[in-house]
Amino acid sequence: MxxxxxxxxxxxxxxxxxxxxxxxxxxxxxxxxxxxxxxxxxxxxxxxxxxxxxxxxxxxxxxxxxxxxxxxxxxxxxxxxCYFDPALTREFLTFAYERDWYVNWYIGTEIYAPEYREEYFAAYRTTAHFTVNGVGSDYLRYTENVPQFVLRELDEGIGSYVHAVQERFGDQLVPQQNTGTSVDINPPGxxxxxxxxxxxxxxxxxxxxxxxxxxxxxxxxxxxxxxxxxxxxxxxxxxxxxxxxxxxxxxxxxxxxxxxxxxx
Known part of the structure; x- marks a missing residue:
């Protein structure tokens, strides 16, 4: 056809x-x-x-x-x-924050993160009107309708982060290497x-x-x-x-x- x-x-x-x-x-x-x-x-x-x-x-x-x-x-x-359950989102974000990992997450057309770090978003430099909402410690307000998390600029090797996520969350989260220094995390399936x-x-x-x-x-x-x-x-x-x-x-x-x- x-x-x-x-x-x-x-x-x-x-x-x-x-x-x-x-x-x-x-x-x-x-x-x-x-x-x-x-x-x-x-x-x-x-x-x-x-x-x-x-x-x-x-x-x-x-x-x-x-x-x-x-x-x-x-x-x-x-x-x-397909969105993460808000309770799971809160649990994972707290897990990442406690370890001082740089995590960003998406809701609709918006990106949320602890703060904006330009060097972490080089791939987005040709996207017009690109912004990151830095929410600091107020992250628990932004947990509805989240389809994906991204861990960026990992400094100990991808494997250690993936292992830590899998050990804590099992099959509730599916981490996958995106680039040499970042991991995408999606719902199972x-x-x-x-x-x-x-x-x-x-x-x-x-x-x-x-x-x-x-x-x-x-x-x-x-x-x-x-x-x-x-x-x-x-x-x-x-x-x-x-x-x-x-x-x-x-x-x-x-x-x-x-x-x-x-x-x-």
Whole structure:
């Protein structure tokens, strides 16, 4: 069947190494949308950042963010959302605060953290109107409708933090390495494949009408869910093993080339 939905990871996939979308890629995606293809974002980032890049593409589709924990737009009810229980949110934030870990969490389009530290959010530097709400010790007021936590700038190695979270919370929380110095934490059973499936179902599409693209371990479930999977040359070996097609790197218009080949 023809591809009717394209879901694109941001960092390392759609975005170049300097966190931008090339003109060539924008042009190819515009051509796809002009033919009725829906283009959306599937990212571990939060809602505001996902929407920002979707709008750069002139896409008004619901976005898949927080590693699949939230699918929707800012101004409407979500297509899908999975939130931590507020009591668990309070318990985890207290756990992180007591250890002096830098944790941020999301509610809607807002980011909350103990305080804003610019160096911790380098990946967001190309997102317009990006702000962090520094709440200090008043964090217990902000615990409703939280789909994801992020531990940033970990100084003892990822493994020690993941182990500490798993030892305390067991299967209530699922930590996953995001970069070399940060860990995303989602509710159990949440990943990008869940978000893509929710959007496809809402659109009345089958997976053979869906293309997905990603490069990292938080893309694995999405890449192997049964959609047409694309991985750029810079992707992790595990991502490439799950790809239907390996394209050029994110700095060489890889996504544009794949869409031109298989969609247009």
């Amino acid at each position: 023809a591809i009717k939905l394209i879901a694109l990871d941001l960092d390392g996939t759609l975005l170049t190494s300097d966190k931008k979308i090339t003109t060539r890629t924008k042009d190819i995606l515009a051509r796809a949308m002009s033919r009725g293809v829906t283009v959306t974002i599937a990212t571990g980032r939060m809602l505001r950042s996902a929407l920002y890049f979707a709008r750069l593409l002139a896409s008004d589709a619901p976005v898949i963010c927080c590693n699949g924990g939230y699918v929707g737009k800012a101004e409407e009810e979500p297509v899908f959302a 949440i990943n990008k494949a869940v978000g893509v499936q929710a959007l496809a179902d809402a659109m009345g599409l089958t997976l053979d009408e869906v293309m997905v693209a990603g490069d990292a371990d938080n893309d694995y479930e999405m890449l192997e869910m049964g959609a047409f999977s694309v991985v750029p040359e810079n992707g992790l070996p595990g991502a490439k093993e799950r790809a239907r097609y390996i394209t050029a790197s994110n700095d060489a218009n890889g996504i544009a080339l794949a869409i031109e080949k298989f969609v247009l």
